[in-house]
Amino acid sequence: xxxxxxxxxxxxxxxxxxxxxxxxxxxxxxxxxxxxxxxxxxxxxxxxxxxxxxxxxxxxxxxxxxxxxxxxxxxxxxxxxxxxxxxxxxxxxxxxxxxxxxxxxxxxxxxxxxxxxxxxxxxxxxxxxxxxxxxxxxxxxxxxxxxxxxxxxxxxxxxxxxxxxxxxxxxxxxxxxxxxxxxxxxxxxxxxxxxxxxxxxxxxxxxxxxxxxxxxxxxxxxxxxxxxxxxxxxxxxxxxxxxxxxxxxxxxxxxxxxxxxxxxxxxxxxxxxxxxxxxxxxxxxxxxxxxxxxxxxxxxxxxxxxxxxxxxxxxxxxxxxxxxxxxxxxxxxxxxxxxxxxxxxxxxxxxxxxxxxxxxxxxxxxxxxxxxxxxxxxxxxxxxxxxxxxxxxxxxxxxxxxxxxxxxxxxxxxxxxxxxxxxxxxxxxxxxxxxxxxxxxxxxxxxxxxxxxxxxxxxxxxxxxxxxxxxxxxxxxxxxxxxxxxxxxxxxxxxxxxxxxxxxxxxxxxxxxxxxxxxxxxxxxxxxxxxxxxxxxxxxxxxxxxxxxxxxxxxxxxxxxxxxxxxxxxxxxxxxxxxxxxxxxxxxxxx
Numbered sequence: 001x002x003x004x005x006x007x008x009x010x011x012x013x014x015x016x017x018x019x020x021x022x023x024x025x026x027x028x029x030x031x032x033x034x035x036x037x038x039x040x041x042x043x044x045x046x047x048x049x050x051x052x053x054x055x056x057x058x059x060x061x062x063x064x065x066x067x068x069x070x071x072x073x074x075x076x077x078x079x080x081x082x083x084x085x086x087x088x089x090x091x092x093x094x095x096x097x098x099x100x101x102x103x104x105x106x107x108x109x110x111x112x113x114x115x116x117x118x119x120x121x122x123x124x125x126x127x128x129x130x131x132x133x134x135x136x137x138x139x140x141x142x143x144x145x146x147x148x149x150x151x152x153x154x155x156x157x158x159x160x161x162x163x164x165x166x167x168x169x170x171x172x173x174x175x176x177x178x179x180x181x182x183x184x185x186x187x188x189x190x191x192x193x194x195x196x197x198x199x200x201x202x203x204x205x206x207x208x209x210x211x212x213x214x215x216x217x218x219x220x221x222x223x224x225x226x227x228x229x230x231x232x233x234x235x236x237x238x239x240x241x242x243x244x245x246x247x248x249x250x251x252x253x254x255x256x257x258x259x260x261x262x263x264x265x266x267x268x269x270x271x272x273x274x275x276x277x278x279x280x281x282x283x284x285x286x287x288x289x290x291x292x293x294x295x296x297x298x299x300x301x302x303x304x305x306x307x308x309x310x311x312x313x314x315x316x317x318x319x320x321x322x323x324x325x326x327x328x329x330x331x332x333x334x335x336x337x338x339x340x341x342x343x344x345x346x347x348x349x350x351x352x353x354x355x356x357x358x359x360x361x362x363x364x365x366x367x368x369x370x371x372x373x374x375x376x377x378x379x380x381x382x383x384x385x386x387x388x389x390x391x392x393x394x395x396x397x398x399x400x401x402x403x404x405x406x407x408x409x410x411x412x413x414x415x416x417x418x419x420x421x422x423x424x425x426x427x428x429x430x431x432x433x434x435x436x437x438x439x440x441x442x443x444x445x446x447x448x449x450x451x452x453x454x455x456x457x458x459x460x461x462x463x464x465x466x467x468x469x470x471x472x473x474x475x476x477x478x479x480x481x482x483x484x485x486x487x488x489x490x491x492x493x494x495x496x497x498x499x500x501x502x503x504x505x506x507x508x509x510x511x512x513x514x515x516x517x518x519x520x521x522x523x524x525x526x527x528x529x530x531x532x533x534x535x536x537x538x539x540x541x542x543x544x545x546x547x548x549x550x551x552x553x554x555x556x557x558x559x560x561x562x563x564x565x566x567x568x569x570x571x572x573x574x575x576x577x578x579x580x581x582x583x584x585x586x587x588x589x590x591x
Contacts, residue, residue, distance in 0.1 A: 105266060106169070108274050110282075119200055123154040124164050124193075125275050129283045129412065134382040135375075135395065136402075143289070143405035145398065147379075148280060151387055151418035155196045156189075156220075157346075158276070158300055158416045163193025165271035166260040167201060178202035181257040183250050185209070185243040187296065187346045188217035189417055190262050195224035206250060206257075208243040210235075211528065213345055216421045229514075232527050233341060237351045262297050264354040272303030280304070280412055281311055290411040292318040292398040294347035294390050295327050298356020300414060305360040319361040320397035322348040322372070327356065328364035336366070343369045343425075343435065346390045346416060365397040370437045372396055373426040380419065380427075388417040389426050430546050451585055452539035456532055456553055459584050461574035466491040469498055469522035473510060476501050476521045487550050487575050490525050495569055497552065499525035504549070534573060541581060550577045 113126045129146050136145035150158035170176045181204040184194055191207035198205040205226045209217070212233040221228055229250075235242040240249065244263075251257045262268050280288060291308055293301045305317040321328040324340045325348025339350050344367070352358070376392030379385045398413040405411055425431050432438040466489045467476060476488060480503055490499040501521050509515045509524040530544050530551040544551050553573040560566045 105270055106172075107270070108165075110275065110278050120154045121164055121197060121200060124160045125153070126279060127152045129280065130383075130385065132379075132383055132395075132413075135378060135399070138382075139399045139403075141399070141402050141405070141411075142407045143402055143409040143411050145402060146284075146410065146412045147383075147385065147395075148276070148412055148414045149385065149387075150276075150414060150416050151391075153193075155192045156418045156420050157192065157388075158414065159186075159189035160193040160196065161271040161275055162262060162265075162268045162299055163190060163195075164197045166262070166265050166267040167194065167197045167203070169267045169270075170258070170260060171201070176203070176258050176260075179256070180204070181206065181254050183208070183247045183254070183257055183259050184262065185247040185259075186262065188213045188221070188421065189346055190297075191221050191226060192217065192224065194260070195221055195226040198226075199224050206247075206254075208246045208250075210243055212341070212343070214421050214425055216423055220421070234527060237349065262299065262355075266355070268297060268299030268355050269303030269306070269357075272300050273307045274303075276300065276414070277304040277307030277311075281308070284410060284412070286311065287410075288312055288315055288412055289405055289409040290316040290318060290398075290402060292320065292394055292401060292411065292413040294320040294394045294397075294414070294416060295356060295361075296347045296349065297353045298327075298358075300416070302355055302357040302360060304414070306357070309360060316362045316401070317360055318397055318401045319358075319364045320347065320367050320393045321364055322393060323366050323368050325349055327352065327358070328366060329358050329361070333364055333366055344372050344389050344393055345421075346388070347393060363401060365400055367393040367396045369435070373432065373437055375399075376426060379415075385415065386419045387415045388419060388422055390417065391415040430543065434543060434547065449539075451588070452537065452542075454538045455534060456536045456538065456541055456576060457534035458538075459576060459580050461553065461576060461580065464489060464572050464574050466572060467501070467521065468493065469520060469525070471521045472518050473506060473515055473521055473524055474517040476524075477506060477517075480506075485575070486577065489552060489572050489575065490521060491572070495571075497554070497570055497572065498522070499527050500529045500550070500552065500575075501525040502550070531570075532576070538581065538584075541576065545578045545581065550575055552576075 110125075113122060117123055128149050130149055132145040132147050136143075150161075153160035155163070167176070167182070176182070178201055182194060182198055183206045184191055185208045186194075188207075188209055191205075191209060195205050195207070205224075206229065207221055207226045208229045208231055210233040211230050218228055218230075229243075229246055231243040231246055232241055235245070237244055239245055247259055251259050260267075280291065288308065289312075291304065293304060295301045301317075301319055308315050308317065319328065321333075322342045322344045324337050324342035326334045326338065327349060328334055342348065372392035373389055374392065375396050376387060376389050379387050379391060379395060385391075394413050394415060398411055402411040419427055426437075429438065462485075465479065465483050465485060467479060469490050469492060471479075479488060480486070486504075487500055487502045489497060490501055492498050499522065501524060505526060506524055510517065515524045530548050531554045532541060532544070532551045534553060534555060536553075541551065553576050554570045555573045557569050557571045558566055559569060
């Protein structure tokens with residue numbers, strides 16, 4: 001005898017919960033937590049017997065088990081109108097089979113871009129696929145090389161897709177509402193995508209991001225109304241001082257605050273599973289031989305790769321990972337400069353994000369800063385693509401991997417963002433020279449001046465005054481005033497140089513209340529600063545001063561312990577500023 005509708009529905013729901021798969025690290029497309037945890041992903045069960053539900057058990061190509069459950073109503077879709085965000089319901093399923101879902105996610109069909117956009121959010125997705133003619137030819141590739149130009153999205157990067165999707169999915173589920181506060185730890189581009197959507201949907205947004213991220217990103221975020229909190233670049237991802245740690249603290253302190261969390265949010269890979277991958281397949285006539293992507297949170301890579309693998313099982317997925325990051329597999333690929341800082345932004349991490357499914361990647365290629373930036377500059381000059389530094393990383397990996405492809409085959413490389421965010425970085429010849437990536441283009445112009453070949457040791461520098469990290473900001477201000485300095489090196493108890501505190505930085509931190517007078521000075525100090533030696537030429541020093549206000553003059557001191565063991569320590573010889581160099585030049589010119 002058949003069970004009652006209410007009883008069978010309840011039993012089917014219980015069974016579906018038991019069969020829910022949430023593989024925490026290896027399967028991002030199943031990382032949805034339980035139906036109870038996320039109302040948007042609750043399976044909608046029609047009247048059914050347990051036997052009928054059991055008959056719908058489905059095992060995918062990776063061996064993960066799901067229940068195919070028909071849903072009464074497709075998920076609501078958020079759209080913009082002149083009166084604000086609107087929630088609309090999709091039409092009923094035309095046939096029972098079309099209502100079956102094979103995984104506990106809400107998918108969205110691709111929508112063609114209208115001729116007149118209802119809002120700028122309609123210009124997220126549907127980015128062009130462009131043939132790279134010159135670079136492919138110079139690399140000697142036989143295959144066709146295509147670039148998926150994600151910098152054509154409204155906010156200038158691939159992260160616009162997930163910013164829009166995470167907010168709209170969270171609104172549809174009832175998790176967030178306009179007026180709430182969204183907090184997101186990000187390298188910048190996700191923040192811009194979120195801030196763009198938040199501005200239209202009426203959310204307050206706070207972005208925490210590491211200090212190394214470009215000033216251009218910060219300026220764009222501020223223009224979109226985001227509040228910015230910078231965190232130490234060197235802070236480990238799980239430390240309270242990291243951009244992730246600060247975001248977790250703030251969400252506990254601010255009422256109605258939410259972290260949508262790109263690192264674990266299933267809407268991240270789903271945006272690419274439903275969007276980016278489908279666009280690539282449609283443009284390529286349903287077939288592609290290789291897809292190359294950089295890996296950051298892993299959403300672009302995992303979502304795109306999963307859909308591509310479903311439609312083109314033989315397609316080779318290549319992941320680009322910067323030297324210093326630990327995302328690549330096998331692990332020994334990450335040994336070179338493991339966890340050391342790198343300059344490329346937006347890809348690589350010192351931990352494995354939850355949405356990154358590394359099992360989908362057939363080949364990992366490590367990329368260097370220098371090669372990434374040089375190729376990014378070539379993409380601009382030779383192909384006319386105004387792309388960012390991580391685009392160079394992806395194309396570098398593609399040029400390497402695509403050598404295995406033959407004529408008639410096709411390689412697609414995803415270009416994540418634009419030059420807009422890096423005007424003061426890799427686009428600048430001076431910046432590239434300072435970091436050792438290119439030869440000095442203006443050396444001939446200045447090297448003939450009388451002072452250029454003189455050394456820093458010729459400057460009349462005062463003996464330095466150093467402070468310890470535990471001094472308060474108030475004490476540091478008092479010392480600056482008493483000693484007449486603008487900068488104070490911060491030296492730890494083991495004599496290692498950990499930072500510099502400056503008058504300007506203290507003002508910038510104390511005035512808006514980011515730090516308090518009683519806080520330890522380590523909260524307000526610069527952790528990134530230039531170092532020179534007494535033998536550094538004044539020409540090289542002048543190039544540093546094109547971007548920085550000061551530099552530490554450091555000498556190496558060798559200390560030999562009992563038993564002959566030697567160790568080398570960096571000792572501060574002085575702090576040199578622009579005014580020191582100007583004083584030297586003008587005084588000698590006068591003489």
